[in-house]
Amino acid sequence: MPYNKGPDRLGAAWAVDMQAHLPERRLAEATRLMAWARDRKTGAPRYILELDENHRGAHCDCECVSCGGALIAVNAARETYLRRPHFRHAAGTEKHLCLVLAARAALLATLESTGYLDLPSHRRTARITGLSGSFYDAWVDAPSERVHIASCSFSDEAAAIVTLDDGRELHVVLVGSHASGTDGAQHAAIEVLVDDVALAGMSPEELRHRTRLLVSRAQWCGHWQDNVLLDSAMNQARARAADAFDLVDGETGLPDAATPQEIRxxxxxxxxxxxxxxxxRLMVPQMSVTERSQQWPQEATTRKCRDAQALELQSVALEQRMGRIIPDVTAVTVVRRWGVGAAARSVDPSPPPGLLHGRVVHLTVGSTPRALRMTDRLGLQIQPVDATH
Known part of the structure; x- marks a missing residue:
């Protein structure tokens, strides 16, 4: 009660200590307790509730899996307690890194007893660059899989080798963050993200449930079917490029100096x-002529010379020189009767009766990959953009 400097009055000062709500504070403390440690003699993981009354306090003979410091078993082997049993460092409060590594050690300790794991799906991608410079991507997924654990061995405090009941081995690596681009491991391996310090205080049953959940969200570093998946994705990417006529498949017959545009x-x-x-067969378009009179230039007269018709082809040749031109495709048609079939370059007005005429049709193929795909599906409706007869 300090003295008030007023003339004749004494003043009283009161201070109220605002503490956190007790249940909330206990819950926060419980999430940062360490229930797992390492046996100093054997190196095996130890759970706090596994200790007997002879291993209380500093006699627990356990050490921290992170810093290796001696630990004290608080309330070990007691039936009643105000604060749940846990390990603490002899020197003071646990560091955050110690709790994280204790959580990973606890997860690995219960891994074998988990019984089964739900492995996530795995995707491999492939990319092909076409002659045009366009990219063709494809991917293949290996489905998620439930596997059963036969045995488990530990390579260090954050990794284990799990042997499955079918004989396959899976490397399980516990990490604090996923690295970018983890494909390419020499063996099947997954990275499990473990950065929750609350795991360090969980019971084995809680950890088994959490392990299955974390593994189902793991990231693959290598898969048993990696080569098969990659080959399948590459074949699909090549098929997409070939479907767009943007991929060389075999010999082109062109000189080595040919550009990608010429090859395509x-x-x-x-x-x-x-x-x-x-x-x-080939569908050729209608032939018509449009004329304009000098007296009425605004009015055009169109005269149809020949209807569109389907031609029956006898032979097809590619880029053969004919005089001073080299058509893209040259086709020889079969004419069954006069007036039906292809129009020849020079039409004989009076052909001998019964004579079969082989007509030559020069095709300048104004084709695109999409146009060729459509004509291939339409069968009879194969029609070049431009045809000269």
Whole structure:
């Protein structure tokens, strides 16, 4: 009660200590307790409730899995207690890193008794660069899988080798954060993210449940089917590029100095020839002539010379020189009767009766990958953009 400097009055001062709500404080403390340690003699993980009355306090013979410091077993082997049993450092409060590594050690200690794990799905991707410079991506997924644990061995405080009941081995690595690009391990391995210090204070039963959950969200570093998945993804990417006529498949017959654009153009022409050779039919467009009179230039007169018609092909050749031009595709048609089939370059007005005419049709293929795919599906409706007769 300090003295008030007023003339004749004494003043009283009161201070109220605002402490955190007791249940909330105890809950916060419970999440930072260490229930797992390492046996100083054997190196095996020890759970606090496994200790007997002869291993209380400093006689627990346990050490920290992180710093190796001596630990004290608080309230070990007691039936009643105000604060739950736990390990603490002899020197003082546990460090955050010690709690994290104790959590990982606890997780590994209960891994074998978990019985089974739900492994996540695994994806491998592949990319092909086409002649046009476009990218073609594909991916293949290995589905998620439930596996049963036969045995477990520990390589260090944060890694274990799990042997499955079918003989396969899986390396389980506990990490604080996932590294980018973890594919390419020489063996099947997963990274399990363990950064919750509350795990260090969980019971074995709680840890088994949490282990299954964490493993189901793990990240693969290597998979048993990696090569198979990658080959399948690569084949799919190549198929997509080939479907767009943007991939060299075999010999092109072009000189080594040919540009990717020239190679791709040749591939497009070969595809057009392949379709025509297979179908042996071709739909050519209508031929018409438009004339304008000098007296009425605004009015145009269109005269149709020939209807659109389907031609039956006898042979198809690719880029053969004919005079001073080299058509992309040259097709020879079969005419069953006069007036039906292809129009020849020079039409004989009076052909001999019964004579079968082989007409030559020069095709300048204004083709695109999409156009060729559509014509390939339409069968009879194979129609070049431009046809000269």
């Amino acid at each position: 153009e040749t591939l497009l022409h070969r595809k057009a020839k392949e379709i025509l050779e297979r179908e042996k």
